[in-house]
Amino acid sequence: MSAKSPVLNVAMVGHAFMGRAHGNAFRQANHFFDLPLQVVPKVIVGRDLGRAAEAAGKLGFEHATTDLDAVLADPDIHLVDVATPNDSHHDIAMAALRAKKHVMCEKPLAMTLAQAKAMASLAKKQKVRVALWHNYRRAPATALAARMIQRGDIGAVRQVRAVYLQDWLADPKAGASWRTSKKHCGSGAHGDLNAHLIDLTRALTGLEFESVCGMQQTFTKTRPAGRGKKAKVDVDDAFCFLAKFKGGAIGTYEATRAAPGRKNYNCVEISGEKGTIRWNLERMNELEVFTDAGGKDGQGFRTVMCMDTPHPYAANWWPDGHIVGYEHTFVHHLADFVLSLGKGAIGKGTRFAPDFDDGVAVQAVLEAALRSAERGTWEKIAK
Ligand code: SOE
Numbered sequence: 001m002s003a004k005s006p007v008l009n010v011a012m013v014g015h016a017f018m019g020r021a022h023g024n025a026f027r028q029a030n031h032f033f034d035l036p037l038q039v040v041p042k043v044i045v046g047r048d049l050g051r052a053a054e055a056a057g058k059l060g061f062e063h064a065t066t067d068l069d070a071v072l073a074d075p076d077i078h079l080v081d082v083a084t085p086n087d088s089h090h091d092i093a094m095a096a097l098r099a100k101k102h103v104m105c106e107k108p109l110a111m112t113l114a115q116a117k118a119m120a121s122l123a124k125k126q127k128v129r130v131a132l133w134h135n136y137r138r139a140p141a142t143a144l145a146a147r148m149i150q151r152g153d154i155g156a157v158r159q160v161r162a163v164y165l166q167d168w169l170a171d172p173k174a175g176a177s178w179r180t181s182k183k184h185c186g187s188g189a190h191g192d193l194n195a196h197l198i199d200l201t202r203a204l205t206g207l208e209f210e211s212v213c214g215m216q217q218t219f220t221k222t223r224p225a226g227r228g229k230k231a232k233v234d235v236d237d238a239f240c241f242l243a244k245f246k247g248g249a250i251g252t253y254e255a256t257r258a259a260p261g262r263k264n265y266n267c268v269e270i271s272g273e274k275g276t277i278r279w280n281l282e283r284m285n286e287l288e289v290f291t292d293a294g295g296k297d298g299q300g301f302r303t304v305m306c307m308d309t310p311h312p313y314a315a316n317w318w319p320d321g322h323i324v325g326y327e328h329t330f331v332h333h334l335a336d337f338v339l340s341l342g343k344g345a346i347g348k349g350t351r352f353a354p355d356f357d358d359g360v361a362v363q364a365v366l367e368a369a370l371r372s373a374e375r376g377t378w379e380k381i382a383k
Contacts, residue, residue, distance in 0.1 A: 007078075008037040008338060011071045011101075013045040013092050014083035015055035018106050022083050022133070023059030025330040032316045033335035036342025045071055068092070072099040082106055085178040086185045090115040097122045097130075102341065104131045104334075108195040108366065109359030111186040113382060116363040120356035127345075131337045132354045134199040134362075136266060138332035140324065141287040143312035144304070145270070145277050146204045153291055155273030157205045160243070160251030162269075164193035165262035169220065169237055176223040176231035188235030190216065191366055193255035193266075198362045199354055200268055204277075207245040208361070213378045214241035214369035219258055241369040253369075276301075285323045 010026050012019055026041045041061040045068050046052025052064035071077055072095055080096035082089050082105040090110045096103045103123065109132055110116040123130040136142055149157065166189075168174060178184035185191060201207070216236035225231035238256035245251065259265075266281035275291035278301075287304040294300070306312075308320040313332045317324055340352035354362075364381050372379040 005036060005038045007040045008102075008341065009040045009042040009077050010079045010081060011043045011045060011074075011077045012041070012059075012061065012081040012083055013068065013088075014085075014106075015044050015046055015052060015059065016083070018133070019044070019055065019083040020059065021135075021327060021330045022081055022104070022334075023055075023061070024327050025334040026081075027060045028331045029335045029338060032331065033339075035335060035338045037338050039334070039338060042077060043071055068095070072096060072101065078102060079104065086191065087111055087178075087183065090119060093119050093130075094122060097126050097128060100126050100128055102129045104133060104337065105356075105359070106133050107199070107359070107362070108186070108191045109356060109363055113360065113363045113367045116356070116360045120360050123356050129337070129341055129352060130356045131333070131352050132199075132356065132359045132362075133330070133333060134196060134203075134354045134358070135329040135333050136196055136200050136281065137203045137354065138313065138329045138336065139279075139281075139284050139306075140311040140314045141279050141285060141304075141306040142200065142204065142268075143332075144306050145279055145287055147312070148277060148289070149204055149270060149272070150206065153289075154270065154275030154277055157207060157249050157270055157272050159249065159271040160201050160205065160207070160245075160253075160268070161271075162197040162201055162251065163254040163265065163267050164189075164197050164256075165254070165259040165265040165267075166193070166257045167260045167262050169257040170260045172220040173224060174220075176225045176233065180223060180233045180235060181231070182234040185235060187366065187370060188218070188233075188237060188239070189255040189257045190236050190239035190370065193257070194239055194241070194253055194369070195362050195366060196266060197253050197255065197268065198365045199358060200266075201251065201270070202358070202361065203353070204268065204270055205245075205249070207247065207249055209365045209368075209381045210244045210246045211378050211380045212241045212243050212365060212369045212372055214239065214373040216240075216370075216373045239369070239373070241372065243365075281326075284326070 056064040079102040216239040237258040243251035269278040278288040343350035368379040
């Protein structure tokens with residue numbers, strides 16, 4: 001990127017945990033990637049001006065506001081980033097799309113499949129670029145896994161084993177939040193964590209879901225809500241489902257936020273005809289690989305340390321052997337999105353994934369699994 005590169009002025013709506021991860025990416029991307037646009041963190045939009053201004057100062061945005069309409073009306077804002085709780089994704093993104101802004105949105109894309117479809121459809125109509133922050137596609141190790149699987153290193157995929165285990169809601173005394181209220185989040189661990197697993201396994205294998213069979217459990221039915229009050233929990237603490245893929249592969253998925261000791265254990269294992277690949281977020285730079293190399297007496301899982309020049313993204317940071325972290329996956333995600341923006345008109349070969357069509361695909365699986373858990377039946381994935 002040269003000093004005269006055009007700018008990409010960013011408005012970020014929301015500034016909590018995901019706002020901090022996105023904000024860091026907006027500031028870092030141009031420092032480590034040669035991008036066609038200079039990303040400029042312009043404004044943070046929040047409900048409370050004081051807190052938004054404090055976040056703007058910390059995250060390096062030029063200013064803060066509570067007036068989203070004014071931001072959307074500003075021709076000098078090019079990209080709107082939605083980093084808010086799930087129930088506001090649709091309305092904010094649709095308003096930004098109507099204003100012809102490029103839009104990046106946190107996962108899950110929406111509260112329902114219908115909302116997700118409306119967002120994807122409007123994005124196409126407005127001919128703007130959109131992205132969904134499924135950041136785990138872009139760890140060096142997961143990007144390498146996708147490359148290896150898609151070039152045939154493990155043969156045709158037969159089985160997917162995916163778990164995303166956390167424990168921040170294992171304690172019944174852990175407080176209620178928007179993440180435990182269906183009105184604000186749609187579902188609990190399912191939409192929060194299975195969404196990541198669905199997207200990541202789609203990205204790694206290229207498989208599409210055919211039907212699912214799910215079950216869910218809420219272990220803690222009410223939680224402290226401050227000032228001695230209690231709030232009802234009407235979403236899952238844990239959600240498991242079986243999956244049949246088009247072409248005959250099968251899968252198992254498990255998401256929970258009540259597994260003591262599991263802090264952020266996002267672990268995916270893909271078995272093919274002739275090999276297996278396993279990735280665990282808690283050891284995010286490592287990829288466990290079993291292929292039929294080495295003859296019968298030399299076989300075994302090997303650990304690939306994905307932090308060297310041949311590995312995706314790794315060379316943008318440090319010399320071989322230096323590791324990267326969780327926050328780097330967001331920087332990689334944004335860098336690839338800006339590269340896609342720089343390719344001009346939307347067309348084949350310039351598409352960024354995951355976009356809102358991928359969001360629709362994830363939402364369709366989430367919703368089918370919820371229907372299945374409610375009815376106790378296998379459910380086909382809606383088109
Ligand atoms: C909470 O479960 C959470 O912050 C998720 O919402 C994120 O998507 C995940 O990356 C980490 O855990």
